Amino acid sequence: MTQHNTPTDTNQDHLFQTPADGDFRFDDKTAAVFDDMISRSVPMYTEIQRMTGEIAADFARPRTSLFDLGCATGTSLVELDPVIDPTVRFVGVDSSQEMLDKARQKLAACPSGRAFDLVVADLHQTQVVENASVAVMNLTLQFIRPLYRERVIRNIFQGLNGQGCLILVEKLTLGDSLFNRLFIHYYYNMKKRQGYSESEIAHKREALENVLIPYRPEENHELLTTAGFRHVEEFFRWYNFSGLIAVK
Numbered sequence: 287m288t289q290h291n292t293p294t295d296t297n298q299d300h301l302f303q304t305p306a307d308g309d310f311r312f313d314d315k316t317a318a319v320f321d322d323m324i325s326r327s328v329p330m331y332t333e334i335q336r337m338t339g340e341i342a343a344d345f346a347r348p349r350t351s352l353f354d355l356g357c358a359t360g361t362s363l364v365e366l367d368p369v370i371d372p373t374v375r376f377v378g379v380d381s382s383q384e385m386l387d388k389a390r391q392k393l394a395a396c397p398s399g400r401a402f403d404l405v406v407a408d409l410h411q412t413q414v415v416e417n418a419s420v421a422v423m424n425l426t427l428q429f430i431r432p433l434y435r436e437r438v439i440r441n442i443f444q445g446l447n448g449q450g451c452l453i454l455v456e457k458l459t460l461g462d463s464l465f466n467r468l469f470i471h472y473y474y475n476m477k478k479r480q481g482y483s484e485s486e487i488a489h490k491r492e493a494l495e496n497v498l499i500p501y502r503p504e505e506n507h508e509l510l511t512t513a514g515f516r517h518v519e520e521f522f523r524w525y526n527f528s529g530l531i532a533v534k
């Protein structure tokens with residue numbers, strides 16, 4: 287595995303030690319600590335990246351594009367680089383310029399010299415995917431307003447070539463309130479094991495409340511089949527986190 291930013295005092299996530307002054311934003315402060323934040327906030331993040339690479343390598347086709355939608359600081363693209371055919375063009379898309387600035391630094395340091403584009407775009411408004419054999423959308427659909435999700439997934443489907451695949455990782459909510467409560471409890475236990483305090487967890491939960499809207503597993507599955515994907519399967523599950531593969 288590629289070594290990412292080693293957390294130091296300056297890039298460790300302490301953002302929510304005090305209450306947030308509004309909704310969670312992917313701004314310069316978040317970008318500065320993002321790699322530490324996500325690796326401590328998403329269960330099995332490193333394994334999710336590895337699996338994303340393993341699957342993408344089987345679907346990527348020469349002289350097509352691979353899109354990472356919500357690429358943030360480019361961690362997935364950096365992990366994908368050594369395992370994907372060198373003629374595949376990488377396109378990272380994100381609405382946060384600060385995130386893309388980090389991604390550019392990390393990708394420029396990759397030894398392959400692969401062609402890549404980093405596009406600042408709001409997925410609510412843009413159809414960016416074209417000539418793609420692989421689209422990756424990890425932990426980003428949950429930030430798209432529910433009203434737009436069907437259209438976003440349909441746009442991805444239309445931009446994929448035949449046999450192309452979408453890898454979609456999402457935080458979940460569950461219809462069964464008992465399991466929903468339990469799985470959130472286990473998730474917060476994980477965050478505590480990762481060094482977050484009770485108050486940091488509570489402050490971040492409040493900041494994310496109106497911004498991160500998780501779907502139930504069956505809602506995500508239906509989004510994909512309704513868009514036209516012929517094969518849909520869960521490849522990863524950890525309590526309230528799920529990874530889906532969908533093939534056109």
Ligand SMILES: C[S@@+](CC[C@H](N)C(=O)[O-])C[C@H]1O[C@@H](n2cnc3c(N)ncnc32)[C@H](O)[C@@H]1O
Nearest residue numbers: 312356358380381382408409410424425426429
């Ligand atoms: C949790 S991060 C994604 C993490 C990344 N995929 C990974 O695996 O490391 C979500 C990203 O989605 C981006 N994002 C949120 N809403 C967006 C939108 N409407 N259009 C484009 N990007 C968006 C954010 O800026 C952020 O970088």
